[in-house]
Amino acid sequence: MNIEIRTDKNIQNSERLIGYIRAELTNEFQRHSERITHFSVHLSDENGDKGGDDDLRCMIEARLAGLKPIAVSHKAGNVDAAIHGAIERLKRSLEHVIEKKDNPRAKPLEIEEEDEA
Numbered sequence: 001m002n003i004e005i006r007t008d009k010n011i012q013n014s015e016r017l018i019g020y021i022r023a024e025l026t027n028e029f030q031r032h033s034e035r036i037t038h039f040s041v042h043l044s045d046e047n048g049d050k051g052g053d054d055d056l057r058c059m060i061e062a063r064l065a066g067l068k069p070i071a072v073s074h075k076a077g078n079v080d081a082a083i084h085g086a087i088e089r090l091k092r093s094l095e096h097v098i099e100k101k102d103n104p105r106a107k108p109l110e111i112e113e114e115d116e117a
Contacts, residue, residue, distance in 0.1 A: 001026070003039045010045035011056075011079065021083060028087050029062075032094060038063040043079060058082035060090050070097060090096075 001023050007013040025039055040061040047055040059073040070093050074085030 001033050001036050008044040010048050011043050012048045015078055024087060028091060035064050037065050053077055056082045057088040060086045062090060070094060
């Protein structure tokens, strides 16, 4: 599982931040590690030096073998909350996509008709 992490010019990228994000993604998505081929994480500060509430954004894109990529984002007041919010959204999206792939409906529901006696 390849993990790519990028930040904009307003967020300090460090080995500590990279290690933290890698550990969180590996921990949260370990059970799907055979299906996920690549993560791309982008952290940005949408207001730059101006500040403000919920201006830090974390976007995570996951690429699954044989499926289209799934991308989610979350805005928060700090980097940690933005990362965890995006991870939670990605978990729900991945579970939904995997469930649909593993358990497709074979045929539409049939409504039983009552016999006229």
